[in-house]
Structure formats: C-alpha cells, structure tokens
Amino acid sequence: MQKYSVFNLIKNAFSSHENWEVxxxxxxxxxxxxxxxxxxxxxxxxxxxxxxxxxxITNVAIIEKGWIGGGNVGRNTTIIRxxxxxxxxxxxxxxxxxxxxxxxxxxxxxxxxxxxxIINLAHSDAQMNAYARRGNSMRLNGIDAVxxxxxQVKKLIPMADFSEDVRFPIFGGLMQPSAGTARHDAVAWxxxxxxxxxxxxxxxxxxxxxxxxxxxxxxxxxTSKGDIKxxxxxxxxxxxxxxxxxxxxxxxxxxxxxxxxxxxxxIKPLLDHxxxxxxxxxxxxxxxxGEMVMGGDLDGYNSYAQRxxxxxxxxxxxxxxxxxxxxxxxxxxxxxxxxxxxxxxGSPIIDxxxxxxxxxxxxxxxxxxxxxxxxxxTFAHTIAQDxxxxxxxxxxxxxxxxxxxxxxxxxxTKTWIS
Amino acid sequence: MLFIKCxxxxxxxxxxxxxxxxxxxxxxxxxxxxxxxxxDDFVYNRKSPRGKHLEFxxxxxxxxxxxxxxxxxxxxxxxxxxxxxxxx
Numbered sequence: 215m216q217k218y219s220v221f222n223l224i225k226n227a228f229s230s231h232e233n234w235e236v237x238x239x240x241x242x243x244x245x246x247x248x249x250x251x252x253x254x255x256x257x258x259x260x261x262x263x264x265x266x267x268x269x270x271i272t273n274v275a276i277i278e279k280g281w282i283g284g285g286n287v288g289r290n291t292t293i294i295r296x297x298x299x300x301x302x303x304x305x306x307x308x309x310x311x312x313x314x315x316x317x318x319x320x321x322x323x324x325x326x327x328x329x330x331x332i333i334n335l336a337h338s339d340a341q342m343n344a345y346a347r348r349g350n351s352m353r354l355n356g357i358d359a360v361x362x363x364x365x366q367v368k369k370l371i372p373m374a375d376f377s378e379d380v381r382f383p384i385f386g387g388l389m390q391p392s393a394g395t396a397r398h399d400a401v402a403w404x405x406x407x408x409x410x411x412x413x414x415x416x417x418x419x420x421x422x423x424x425x426x427x428x429x430x431x432x433x434x435x436x437t438s439k440g441d442i443k444x445x446x447x448x449x450x451x452x453x454x455x456x457x458x459x460x461x462x463x464x465x466x467x468x469x470x471x472x473x474x475x476x477x478x479x480x481i482k483p484l485l486d487h488x489x490x491x492x493x494x495x496x497x498x499x500x501x502x503x504g505e506m507v508m509g510g511d512l513d514g515y516n517s518y519a520q521r522x523x524x525x526x527x528x529x530x531x532x533x534x535x536x537x538x539x540x541x542x543x544x545x546x547x548x549x550x551x552x553x554x555x556x557x558x559x560g561s562p563i564i565d566x567x568x569x570x571x572x573x574x575x576x577x578x579x580x581x582x583x584x585x586x587x588x589x590x591x592t593f594a595h596t597i598a599q600d601x602x603x604x605x606x607x608x609x610x611x612x613x614x615x616x617x618x619x620x621x622x623x624x625x626x627t628k629t630w631i632s
Numbered sequence: 633m634l635f636i637k638c639x640x641x642x643x644x645x646x647x648x649x650x651x652x653x654x655x656x657x658x659x660x661x662x663x664x665x666x667x668x669x670x671x672d673d674f675v676y677n678r679k680s681p682r683g684k685h686l687e688f689x690x691x692x693x694x695x696x697x698x699x700x701x702x703x704x705x706x707x708x709x710x711x712x713x714x715x716x717x718x719x720x
Contacts, residue, residue: 456680467676469654470705515651518682518706523633525647558676614676615668627675628653 215411218322237403238282238410243417246443247275249597250435252422252458253450254278256287256398257575257582259405260590261448261597262414268591269598272413275444277437279421279454283402286452289552290583291475291509293488293499295332295393296357299348300622302608303561304355309605310588311357311392317587323404326502329394332488333362333370335537337382341492345388352390360389371489375539382493382536395488395499401586424461425572432571448573448597453518453553455576462569467558467614468577471630472513474522474530476549478541480504489537496533498541505547508534512554512580512630522551554579558627559613561620564593564606573597574611579629637713638691639699652688654678655700682706686720689713 216222216235226234249265251258254276265271294314296307318325336342342361349359363386368376376384410416417439426433426441434443451458453470480503490497496510510530513522527549535542557563557577562585564575575593578585592606602610608620625631634646660666660674685705690698700714714720 454682456678457682460679460681465673465677465679467678469678469680470682515703516654516680516685516687516705517708519708523646523708525633525645615672630651630653 215407237407238416241415241417243275243277243415243420243437243439243442246434247415248273248444249446249448250274250442250444251276251448251450252435253452253454254282254406254416254418255285255450255452256402256405256586257452257578257589257593258448258450259402259409259416260586261450261575261593262409262590263405263412264591264594265598266409266412266414268594271598274409274413275415275417275442276409277420277422277435277442278416278418281418282406282416283399286552286554286582287402287586288399289475289550290398291497291499291507292395292398292501292583293332293393293497294327294396294584295390295488296584297332297334297348297352297359297388297390297393298622299351300620301355302620303622304352304357306588306592306605306609307585308355308357309591310585313587313591314396317396317401317404321404321408323400323407324397325400325404326397327394328396329392330487330499331389331391332393332490333367333387333389334490335367335374335387335492336385337493338385342385345386349388358390358392360391362387362389370487371485373484373540374489374537380536382491387492389487393488398583405590422458422461427462427569427572430568430570432569446571446573446597448575448593450575450593452555452576452578452582455555455574462572464567466576466611467563469516469556469630470518471515471554471556472517472519472522472551473509473511473554473580474513474527474549474551475507475509476527476531477501477505477507477547478544479547481506481544491533491537493536494533496530496537498534498538506541506544508541510534512556513551514630518553520551520553522549556629558629559619559621560623560625560629562589562609563611564589564596564609565602565611566596566600567611634708634710636689636701636710638694638697639713639715640695640697641691644691644694648691648693650690650692652690652698654680655686655688684711688716
C-alpha cells in the first residue's frame with residue numbers, strides 16, 4: 215500500500231496526482247470467507263481492521279448495502295467522549311479514547327482527532343450535585359473530569375447566555391478536557407483503506423437477502439451478489455439490525471428511531487469546545503470549516519426514514535438559542551437524519567447469539583461514533599476467540615432477561631423518550 | 633410535519649402528540665404462570681418493522697386520550713387511526 219506522506223504528496227504532484235493508488239479495491243465476492251462482517255460502517259470497518267491486525271484473520275469480507283461512509287458514520291456529529299458514570303461504560307469508552315489518540319498514526323490517515331474538551335452545562339444545584347457524582351465516578355475509572363463553577367464556565371464559553379433572569383441559568387458544568395471531535399468520514403476511509411491493504415474484501419452495493427442456518431450453526435449469507443459461505447458472521451448494521459434479525463427469526467431489545475442533526479453557515483472561530491445544554495437535549499461544536507454542528511433529540515417515533523420532521527428540529531434549536539443566543543442570527547446550511555438502533559437500556563450489545571457463529575454488535579443509540587475503535591476491537595476479539603472480552607462482557611444480549619441493565623441515563627425501557 | 637387524526641378531536645399537528653410505542657405488545661395474562669421469555673418479550677423485545685407499524689400515541693396537548701395509529705415507518709404515511717379498544 216502506498217503510504218500517505220508529505221514526500222509522496224510532492225512526488226505525486228509531478229504527475230498531477232493522477233497516479234495515486236485507489237484507497238480500497240472494488241472486488242467481486244469470493245465463494246467463501248473465514249469471516250463475513252455485514253455492515254460497512256465505522257464499526258464494521260473497524261472490526262475487519264482489528265480482525266486482520268490483532269488476530270491475523272484476513273480472509274474477511276465486509277458486505278455493505280450502500281457505500282462506505284454513507285450511513286451513520288457519515289451522519290453523526292463527530293463527538294468523542296468517555297464521560298460515563300457506570301463502570302462498564304467508562305472502561306469501554308476510555309479504552310476507545312486510547313485508540314482514538316493514536317488513530318491517525320496507526321491508520322496513516324489524518325482523522326483530525328481534536329481533544330478540545332466537552333462541557334455539560336448544569337442549570338440547578340441538584341444538577342451540580344449529580345455532575346459532581348458523575349465526575350467522581352469518572353475519576354475513579356481513570357477518566358479526567360473537572361467540575362466548573364459559573365465563573366469558570368463563563369471564561370471558557372463567554373458567548374453563552376449568562377443572564378440571571380433566564381429560565382435555565384447556568385450554574386456551572388462538568389468538563390472532560392480530553393474529550394473532543396474527529397473527522398467522521400476520515401475514520402471510515404482510514405479503516406477501510408487499512409483493512410483493504412491487509413486483504414479484507416470490501417463489497418459495496420451488496421444487500422443481504424437471507425441467511426443459511428443449518429442445525430443451529432450459521433453457514434453463510436444470501437446476497438444481491440450471490441450466496442457467500444462463512445462459518446462466522448458478524449452483524450454490525452446499526453439502524454437496520456431489526457430488519458436482519460427478523461430474517462433470523464430473532465426479536466431483539468431494539469427499536470429503530472430517527473435522529474436529526476444540522477450545521478449552520480460557516481462563521482469565524484468562536485467555540486473551542488463541545489458544549490451540551492443541561493436542561494434539554496442539545497449539543498454544539500464548531501467544525502474546522504467554521505460551521506456550528508448541532509444535534510439533539512430523537513424525533514421520537516419508530517422510523518427508518520433517514521430524514522426528519524421540522525417540529526423536532528425547531529424544538530432542538532429553541533434549546534440551542536436558549537444556550538447560545540447568537541445561533542438565532544445564523545442560517546442553517548444543512549439538516550439530515552440517521553436511523554438509530556435504540557436499545558432498551560441505552561447501552562450497546564456486543565455478544566454471541568444462540569446461533570453458533572453468529573455475532574451481534576448493535577444498540578448504539580445516539581452514541582456509536584465515539585465507540586467506533588473499541589467496538590471494532592472488542593467485536594473482532596469476540597468473533598476471533600468465540601468469546602467476549604472483559605471490556606464487552608457487560609454488553610451482553612441476555613442482560614435484559616437477567617436484570618443486569620446498564621441504564622446510564624435512567625430512562626428505563628423507553629429510551630426514545632426525551 | 634406529521635398530521636395525525638385523533639379519533640376524538642380530528643386532524644391535528646404532530647406537536648400536540650406524544651408517542652407511546654408498539655401497540656401490538658400484549659401484557660402476559662394475570663393469574664397464570666409466566667415464563668421469563670414471555671416477560672422478556674413483553675418488557676424488552678420489539679419487532680421494530682420497516683413498513684407498517686401499529687403504535688400508541690397520546691394526545692397529550694389536546695384531549696389527553698390514548699389511541700392507536702397505523703403508520704409506515706419508512707415513509708411516515710399514516711393509514712388509519714383507531715380508538716384503543718378497536719382492532720385493525
């Protein structure tokens with residue numbers, strides 16, 4: 215594989231950049247593979263990469279219905295954080311943070327990881343107490359957390375509304391300084407390029423139509439490009455999980471919901487951090503192009519539409535303007551939607567299934583992007599070793615029936631309620 | 633914007649309603665031995681189909697009645713709304 219470097223950039227300038235190798239090939243599927251990963255999103259690509267890198271399994275195919283970077287990996291708001299309270303979530307996402315820090319070097323692709331810090335605003339004394347508790351839990355798990363008072367928050371984000379007569383005055387906030395953002399498309403492209411270079415076949419525009427299960431064991435998939443055999447198959451399809459589960463006669467603790475995001479017109483550098491509103495569901499950061507990147511609530515009803523409705527967007531931006539009044543002066547450049555696999559406790563599932571050789575990676579709710587490397591790493595381990603790693607042991611499928619829920623937000627089974 | 637026909641009030645905008653989830657899920661019957669699997673299916677497991685979906689909505693900023701909506705989860709088209717005791 216041709217390395218991306220400043221020397222190669224100069225070298226290729228002499229041939230008008232016409233001789234760069236393709237980043238990944240477009241192979242026709244073979245008859246069989248050792249492992250098939252269904253879903254060429256961030257998590258699927260990362261899984262294939264770590265299967266090859268950590269477990270030396272390179273006879274792998276990724277089957278993608280659309281194209282690389284066309285799903286949620288290209289639709290999210292690029293936030294990376296590990297500010298969780300529960301041990302399992304904290305451990306898992308802090309492991310993910312470690313992988314993020316070295317990702318650009320490891321993948322030889324600039325993913326523009328920017329640890330700019332995330333600030334969760336608090337709007338009452340009770341919320342300050344809750345954040346103090348969460349911050350302490352984080353620090354016990356080795357994650358950086360700083361509780362900020364009103365004045366400290368004002369220094370960092372003076373453009374926020376610090377009036378005292380507003381409905382939700384800012385009391386302070388919880389900050390994770392090491393959190394940040396990354397270029398989401400680059401993450402997909404970087405993993406795809408490295409996985410391809412190690413022998414993984416990335417098969418795009420190939421839809422899974424059915425599965426071959428014989429005697430409780432998975433034997434292969436039927437696709438729009440023909441039947442492909444494999445004794446190990448990983449399901450990594452986010453919002454489409456329930457559709458494929460139905461083909462396997464499985465009913466999962468998952469509902470597919472719609473989440474919108476939007477960006478404003480680009481403005482000069484203003485906001486250094488990722489900031490979340492504490493009295494509703496709104497978050498905001500500024501991209502390198504200067505756009506304000508914003509998101510918030512689910513539309514709130516089951517949907518596979520990948521496009522949202524105006525009322526939710528209006529609601530979310532009303533919260534945004536309460537936090538940052540200057541937003542009301544900006545024009546929205548783009549809005550879009552993606553479909554989320556909302557699990558019944560808000561935490562993901564990375565596990566084996568009752569079908570031998572079939573592995574499940576789903577339930578990422580709003581927050582799959584930050585977990586991309588750890589999800590791929592642990593899912594690759596689970597597939598290669600046929601057993602879960604201790605990092606994903608708590609993300610089991612049977613935790614619902616056993617009563618070991620990981621309800622980070624305390625929402626119960628209605629995770630789509632905002 | 634969804635326009636939803638409340639069976640009691642008529643057509644209103646989505647802003648007046650709250651969503652209540654899959655309306656085909658049935659609570660296991662009382663006074664009967666209930667298996668873990670039945671509870672699991674009732675509390676957690678959902679079909680979440682792409683296509684026609686029967687679901688509960690609550691006219692929370694209107695008459696505050698619960699009712700059922702038959703809607704397509706891929707196109708958001710609403711086919712029919714029913715009172716809670718009515719079947720499709």
